[in-house]
Amino acid sequence: MNKHLIVLLAALFTQGAWAETHNVMAFLADPVAVLDEQGKQQRELPKKDTPSQPVPVLQYNKGLDLVQVELAGQKVWLDTMDLRIVPPLNIVELPCQGLTKSQTKDSRNASTIGFGAGCNQ
Structure with a gap:
């Protein structure tokens, strides 16, 4: 009984048990x-031949x-730029206080300028 409990606890606290599946x-x-695996193109796969259901990322x-x-x-290996992966693999954190704010000369710019939802600026 104790051996089974130890194995179960070890499995719960390993990184693999808590790993997020992409x-x-x-x-x-x-x-x-x-x-x-080196990023060299082997062939092309038409989009119509790709699976419509989610495909798990292995590596x-x-x-x-x-x-x-x-x-x-x-x-097979695929370029992440060709895919929508959930949850995202790379999330870049920008320090809000380090971002420059709009200047007076920017007042004539017709585009939308902002830092995003996380920056409240």
Whole structure:
């Protein structure tokens, strides 16, 4: 009984047990480039041939910004720019106090300028 409890507690507190699962929710490019682990293009996959249901991300190569997924029984690498991944892999935090505010010369700019919802400025 104690051995089972120890194994269960160890599993609960390992990083893998709490890891967040990322899923490819949509394929944005047409065609989607299928790559090898070094980022070299192997072939192209038409968007109409991509799965319509979410596809789990198996691995993430942060250096090359590639994800490995399983498509049609094969493990392949895809460029994250061609995909919508939920939850996002890279979230950049900007310090609000370090961002420059609009100057007087910006008053004639017809575009929308803002820092985003997290900055209340």
